[in-house]
Structures are given as C-alpha cells and as structure tokens.
Amino acid sequence: MFNFVIMQRNEHQKMSTKNQKKKDVSPKNDQHIKRNFLFVSRWGESLDIAHASQQEGNSVKLFIEDKASKEIGFGFVPKVPNWKKHIDWADIIIFDYTGYGKECEELRTAGKIVFGGSEYTDQLELDRNFGQDELKKHKVKILQSKEFFNFQDAITFVEKNPDAYVIKPCGETQELKQLLFVGNDDEGHDVIRVLKAYEKSWGNDFGNFQLQRKVKGVEISVSAFFNGKEFLTPINVTFEHKKLFPKELGVSTGEMGSSMFWVKDSPIFDATLKKFETTLGKKNFIGHIDINCIVNGNGIYPLEFTSRFGFPQIFIQRAGINEPIGNMLFKIASGQKFTINVKKGFQIGAFIVVPPFPFDDKKSFELFSKDSIVIFKKEIKEGIHPMHLKKINDEWLITGNTGIAVMVSGTGLTMKDAQKMMNNRIANIIVNNSYYRTDIGDRWFDDSDKLWSWGLL
Template sequence: MNILIVGNGAREYAIGRKLREENIVNKIFFAPGNAATSNLGENLDIEKHEDLAEFVKRYDVDLTIVGPEAPLSDGIVDVFEKYNLAIFGPSKAAARLEGSKAFMKDFLKKQGIKTARYLNSNNLEEISKFIDSLGQIVVVKADGLCAGKGVIIAQNHDEAKEAAKEMLSGTSFGEAGKTVVIEEFLDGFELSLFAICDGENFVTLPVAQDHKRLLDDDKGPNTGGMGAYAPSPLASKELIKKVEKDVVEPTLKGMKKDGNPFCGVLFVGLMVVDNEPYVLEFNVRFGDPECEVIMPLIDGNLSQMLYNAATKKLENINLKDKFAVGVVISSKNYPYKSSEPALIKVKEVPADTHICYGGVSQKNGEIYATGGRVLVCVGVGDSIKEARDKAYELCKNIEFDGMHYRKDIAYQALR
C-alpha cells in the first residue's frame, strides 16, 4: 500500500512510525510533514485539497489518513470522495461534531446523550443570567476550532462573564469565539475513548487519559496536552460498555439518520461522575498526545484497519497486552508565545522507548525545536509504572535549551 498522511505534528509522526513497521506498506507521503517525518517517508509541499487528490491519483496512493481537525472541517474528505479516493476521516458535515461545540451540544441533547447543562449564545445578557444560575466554577468554551485551547475553566462568575465577553468581542479567539458555550462544571475524572467508525459500525481502542495543564499537579494554563497514557485502569470494562452503548452507538445512528454518516475516528472526551460518563467534547480525529500512546498498542496492520473503515468494511482489531506512557517536551515559552529555535541532542534511545517528533525543523542535517510541543517521549511496558519509568528515562536523554516537561504523567493511575 502507498499511504498519504495529512498533517505535520507528533500525531502524524506516530501514525507514520506505526505504518513504517508494516510489511504491506510501500511508500508513505506526508503533507506537509515536518523535519523528522522525512525520515519515515516523503514530505510534500502541497496544500490545496484538489491538488492533493490529483497527487493521490497520479501516484497510486491507496489510502489517505487525515490527522488534524482543520482540513476535515474544511471538507478535504468531500473532495477526495468526489473522485472515489479512499480517505479516512469524516465529511465536512460530520466534522461539525468538533468544528462547532454548539452543534455538538445540541446534537447530544437531541440524541439523549448525557452532557453538562449548557447554553449556546452570542448574547452577553443571556449568558450572564445563565452563569448566575450555575455553581461557582463555570466552563466557558469558544464555539469554533481553537487548536485545543478554546476552553476556560472560570473559578467564579465574574471571571466567567469576563471570559465570555472577551470571546464575543473576538479578542480571545477571533471568529471561533463569536458564539460561546457556557457549561456547568462537572467534578470527576476525565477519560478519552477512541472509536474507529465506518459510518455504521465501530471498534474501540484503548482508553487513554490526557494531561491538559502545563504544570505538575494539574496546575497552570490549559495546553494542547502535556502527556498521556493508555490503557487507563480508571476505565473498567463496564464503563467502556456503557460508553459504547450510551454514547458511540446513538451518535453513529443519529449522524446517519441526519444524512451525515460518521466515518473516521470519533474521539469521545468524557467526564466520569459517580461512575456515570458525561460527554465533554467530541473530536473527529486522533487526539494528540493520546495518539502517540495508542499506536504502539495496536497489534496488526493499522493501514488495513483504516482502509477497511474508509471503504465501509470495518473489521475487528487486535491489541497488545501492554501499556504506553507519553511525556510531551515543550519549548521554553509554550503555551504563551513562540521560542527561539534550539538544537535537540539525543544521547540515547533506551529499549522499549521512542520519540515522536512534532514542532521541529532541520538545519544542516540536525533537528531543532521550533514548535510549542516539540516532541513526545514514549515508553512501553507490561505495567503503567514500567512504561512511565521508561518514558522518563528517555526524557533524561533529551537536551535542548528551554525544554520543559511535566514530571507526573500517569499519576492518577499510580497514586
């Protein structure tokens, strides 16, 4: 198989790395990829969806895998399907489950799927009244895509109203914040469940747990994710079955009924309160950094699984009886502002560990840290503790100026 991966982050690197291990994969192309993906395949300087579709036809690419949310919300799948090209991801209409938080919340309500009490609005007076009806802590979300940063957990009503005001004015998130979603705060623990879907059927992958806050003990600002582990012992078999039955199944049925069947990865962001799962959000692609810890746990050909899903012939999947922990190493000023490029030095890559590169560039054959989340150190083991210890052993072998990482990834599972 020849495969095209759309995207340029550590998630796309992780997918490419997994595919590189498979005997049935011939060529891998990345559009655009990053400085490190060029070691796994060929990077393409092609941006337009139509031009990518033309490349796929010309070079006999069997499957296209879309990593980030933006091209999905922009309709890349619709363009490829127009030419009968196999592509793994949802249509533009189905991608609204992530592209619009207001659409997602209304869909959940329509399908009877549990979620936090909420209000979608662009009217500040209406928003203020609803905030006053909630508890002290309030969740304020920008409706549109914000690269994982459009959620503010306000500690009091005044803070929530100010956050909503800044979003509506366009100060915080531009057009993405012109409608806001106000939610009651749910107090429980978070989980990330991924379902591979072909429009009607689905299979679930190991349940992961992300760490959004910048600093240890879940302090500091929200980020795109500072680390993850899978599978999570917090997700019992009973809980997983409940999510499959009460969330994934009605979502697929509802989307099909509305004329927008969902094909691709359905990422279900959950808050579990008293063993009851509530949907916080949907994403319509592999999460990052969850993808980096899920890929090493897949036993068999990822390429065949995703091709089967893209062609509406989904089959079951085998998983390894292992655990994986990923620790994100970010640049000095993340998530506040960009940082100066810094040379990355890797002393050693210990057994059962590997690096997934994200925000990097290349100069004179050497890799430099240039992005916010630069790379992910992944460890695999027979237990979460073993996997975590290996991941941190790899972290100690990485050096670049200003590097930062949390020291407590997977603490929920080990305390």
C-alpha cells in the first residue's frame, strides 16, 4: 500500500481536506470550479481527454507508463515522470487502462476521488474465463468456450469437435489484437491452420487462450458510466469496426473506428450489464464499463468486458456529450447521480494511422512515420482528437511507436449527416503515408433493420 495511505496528517489538514471535498462534490458549484486532474495512462491514450480537461480551465498532469510512449502529449499538457508524487496535488485521479485496480481501491480507501477500475473489474477484462463465469453467475446467457494452455490440445479439440471457432488470446497477449482470429470454416480447418502457425512462431510463450464457438449475427456493444452505486443514463450503444480495411477485410486491429448513439433504455443493456449493477457497487468500481456482444434472432451473447475507457469509444462519446468532459468525470468519480447531457442522433469516428500500424516494427515506424507532421489545410481542429502526438512550435508531430496519428469524429441527427461531417474533417487533414477506413458507419444501415426486427432497439 502506498505511503500516503499511512501518512500521518494533523487535524487542520484533515478538516481542510474534508471541507474541500464537500465543496467540490456539491452539484451547485458544478463546472465553474477549476480542479487539479492527474491522468495515469498506460499507453498515452488519455491525451485527448486530458487536453480537453485542460482547455476547460482545469490544471492537468499526465503520466504515461510505457517507455516507448513517453513523448506522447509533450507540448499539449504538462507531463510527470512519477504520478505517485502528485497524489496530494490532485483533486481527481483518472486511470485510463485496466490493471490499476488495486491502486484505485487503495486511493479510494485513502479518501481520494478516483475514476478507474477495481481488482474485480480488472479480472473481468483480463481473465476471459473469469468474465464468462461471472456472466453465468449473473444469469447471462453465454457462448460455449474452452480454455487451453497449449496449441496441440486445442488442435485435437477442434479435430474432435469440428465447428467454426474464434481464437481469443488471454492475459497480456490479448493486447496484440491481430492475434485474435475469427474462423469462417464450419469444420474448423482454418482455425487449425492458424493454431499450427502460432505454435511455430510463439511456442510456449503465447500463454493461455480461449476457443469460443462462433455465432452469426450483429456485433454490438453497450456501455455506461458507473458512479459507485448505480449506472448513469443515457446508455451508449456502439458499433465497432475492427478490421484494417473496408468491408471487414484484413487483420484485426483492435479498432479502426466506431459509430454510436445514446439511449435511455436498451434491451441489450438490461440483459447484460444491468445485472452487474449491485455487484459493481460492492466491488468498489467507479468508471466506465462496456460489454461487447453478438446478437441475433435467438438471443444476446456477450463476448467480453472492457472495464475502462474504450478507445476510440471515449473520444467519440466526448463528441456527443454536451458538458465539459472533465467536470463530468469528476461528478461521476465523486458519486453524484445525474443524467448525462448528450446530443441527439449519431456520433462517428475514424482513426487516421500510419505505418507500421497495426504491427510492431520499430524500424518501419522510424523510417516512414516518426515525427511526421499532421497538416491542416484550414486551421480548424474541432472534432480532431490528438492521439500519439507531441506538439513542437505549434506543429502536431507523430510520436510513440504504434502509428496512431489522430481520431476524427463527426456528429449528426442521421448517420449520413455524422459521416458527412467526419469525412469533411478528414479531408482537411494531410498526413504522409496515412490510411483510414472509408466505410465507418455503413454497417448501421443493414444492422439497424436486423436489430429492429429482433426487438433489440
């Protein structure tokens, strides 16, 4: 446990802190109060939120854990090399990734206002088998899956039980999104070939993984913010686009873009996340949680949890939220109950990326992409969300090592309106060697018909 938990403080400090907290969490003072925001980031993904919170008048400090990502955010927001030294300075501490649950719980115990996970929600996301067991415990229908610790056992299983399967890495390996493989062969021959290839290339270093029976339908996720006691409304419904190329071709990237909208009620939410409301309160969770599902005429089948901000989900959500994001996160973290003020209609966003995305190739990144400039034809940056960038002499330069330059968002009363706004903004940007998907949002026109007919919208 951190030193600050056991640090002795005099009575004056205790009273001062107590009175300040009472002042800060009062809804009457709301967004006009300027606060100190400490962002603790795994890969630098929270730069956009930190930058927006700073533009709203708050003081911000950003810590990035990953060494290769340390330059991200330079020139946009103040950076710190050790977040723990700034705990007492912060009015709120925001963790943007899974794996900090223990620290979040200790900070809350010490009286800090924290937006982030818990040990329970970390396990929900990182341990796929635990997540599936919890779904069953909460009486949520799940797809058949089986855990394996070596490739040969998995190959033998598919040979004896021919079907279409999805290969899902667990633990740290699941961060390499291109390793997730969705089989198309009803006999499982394609899955067997991929398992044999992984065995040759990874050996015993791959770790455990799941084979999950594939089911056809619409892939959709529902998410909500949780204030420590209950979910806040409206609920967010998201359609992810994970493959590198349009029409769902190429390798899995984790995400190339998303479309979404906000709703007061959702049958999918009621059948999945809503059942976890009491448990999340007991398990000391305060933050954002998402569950990805496949749905069809036979039912709703949860696939996996994301018990943190989704990326790029949170940036596109921000485009659809009509209140300062920093103030909203503070209200959630301090346990306030309120209705989030959101735009009507649709929100959409696409990543603009450069080589070697989605692969890890340091030489290619340094040769083609490092320090490349994000050029704006017109100096209009509304809806442009900085990702793995630094700012020097007011120029946006690509840094880090992944090749994610910016996220571009758009909003509109119809999906086509949102697409038009996003595409107009993309047309204003020049990034050498860049690429992005041109079909983000197109799924909606087909998927919505199916969802309406199944009674899920």
